[in-house]
């Protein structure tokens with residue numbers, strides 16, 4: 525059973541299909557005119573699928589993902605709020621990813637409204653139980669939109685609605701799981717890597733695998749041969765993930781989100797995760813646009829905005845047709 529909401533007027537009305545997903549959980553389907561699509565669960569305000577116009581899935585979702593509260597869905601784009609990781613007293617990555625969001629039928633207008641027709645607005649407000657563990661009142665509005673070229677755009681607007689005059693601080697991440705061909709470095713005649721990340725070289729990072737110590741990244745691009753769990757600090761607004769085998773480059777553009785987490789659990793940790801297949805680590809890479817090092821502080825009435833735009837460009841890295849630096853420097 526699904527219901528459709530179509531634009532009633534101009535550009536400010538959303539168009540989506542509302543239906544049931546796994547375990548009867550509510551989800552919203554977005555589709556643009558050329559056939560790109562996205563799927564958003566109200567549980568977690570969680571994007572679980574983003575497909576291009578050829579219906580190819582671009583996000584990783586574990587075959588063992590548990591679509592059952594209180595477990596967050598493994599894959600897609602979990603929202604980490606109001607706490608990233610274990611940087612506070614809350615459970616890992618905060619509670620936004622395992623709360624039920626609702627559709628926001630009448631969100632405040634966006635300053636620069638887009639022409640996107642395929643979008644949905646969600647809202648999360650704290651329950652009394654949430655306030656017991658994080659004593660603040662807030663409105664978290666999330667817009668998920670598909671751009672004309674099939675780009676996936678997420679805009680978060682978080683407002684402090686405390687009536688006791690108190691500010692609050694939070695950390696945040698769009699914990700995006702990208703689907704990649706095979707993350708492992710392949711040794712042939714030359715050391716060659718199927719999957720590389722451009723845009724984080726020479727950046728400082730905190731290594732979660734080394735007691736959050738600070739290091740500086742060396743070398744050209746990030747390639748992968750073992751577990752990685754790093755928080756890159758004050759990163760550029762654009763980051764690219766090049767996937768040689770799929771001949772595809774993901775481009776992330778972020779705004780209001782200075783940091784970027786790179787995570788892959790590799791084989792041992794994969795085996796220890798009940799909602800993740802033993803070999804699935806090969807086919808995913810998390811690159812997470814985030815605000816971690818400097819928590820965001822909002823006074824009552826203040827609002828913060830954090831935006832992530834994901835797009836893909838065809839690439840033929842091997843034959844040198846694409847210079848990844850041009851992807852990063854181009855507009």
Ligand SMILES: O=P(O)(O)OC[C@H]1O[C@@H](O)[C@H](O)[C@@H](O)[C@@H]1O
Nearest residue numbers: 609616617699732753785787812
């Ligand atoms: O298993 P979770 O809670 O979804 O977290 C997965 C990973 O998320 C990453 O963002 C963290 O940097 C890792 O430390 C963590 O292991």
